[in-house]
Amino acid sequence: MPLPFLTADRDLDLETPAADSAALPHDEPDHWRRPYRPGPWRVGAAAVFLLLASFVLISATIIAMAGSLPGAAACALLGAVLIALAVRLLRVGVWVSARGLRQVNLLRTATEPWSAIAAVRTRQQPVRWLGLPRTVQGQSLIIERTQGEPLRPLITDHNGDFLSRPEAFERAADVLEAWAAEYRD
Incomplete structure (x- = not known):
């Protein structure tokens, strides 16, 4: 199932004459746009990082409930870094x-x-x-x-x-x- 909201290439239907006249058909050329969709390898790697981050954040919750706040803070920080890495990987x-x-x-x-x-x-x-x-x-x-x-x-x-x-x-x-x-x- 295509996700047309991800990039500006949703309007690149080659059968329409308007698609041939513009580099990327969109209303606001001053906004930064990626002219292609992120590939499955990039999306898959980001999904693995997010999955790993969820496990780390769950372990931070368990560690916090056990009473070790410094350990829980370290796990929560690691989870936040993994989430930031996944988001940045999708922006590459x-x-x-x-x-x-x-x-x-x-x-x-x-x-x-x-x-x-x-x-x-x-x-x-x-x-x-x-x-x-x-x-x-x-x-x-x-x-x-x-x-x-x-x-x-x-x-x-x-x-x-x-x-x-x-x-x-x-x-x-x-x-x-x-x-x-x-x-x-």
Whole structure:
């Protein structure tokens, strides 16, 4: 069952002529939006962290009822960290707006204004499989900046959002390239 409220790609029905005219059909281009849905690997990992957090919070409750408040506080803090990690893991990805392109990582966020971007294009190159050190041959979407070195690949066809979903990768790459073409000028 699709969840159309998750991202702006709910309106990307390719049979309608309005879908071809805009990079992402929505009313407010100034809001940061992810042009693709989070993949099953990313959602599954976040669900495991939330499940683990629920067990830790239940154990914090049991420890508090047993009378050891410092231990319960430590467990509650660990549960809060696990919940924050799960939420941040779901936010990881590429976000776009009329102001620029934002690359959200687990611990860091980088924003590039459209004026600093020379090109956004797809390239065949070795890519990491699910972010692990193992590399495989695949496609990646890269940003070439007007000054300086290119940024690390934005998205790859073997990351947590697009593994086993090549059509979703192609659609996300096309949408990101369309945003770059529309707002870079």
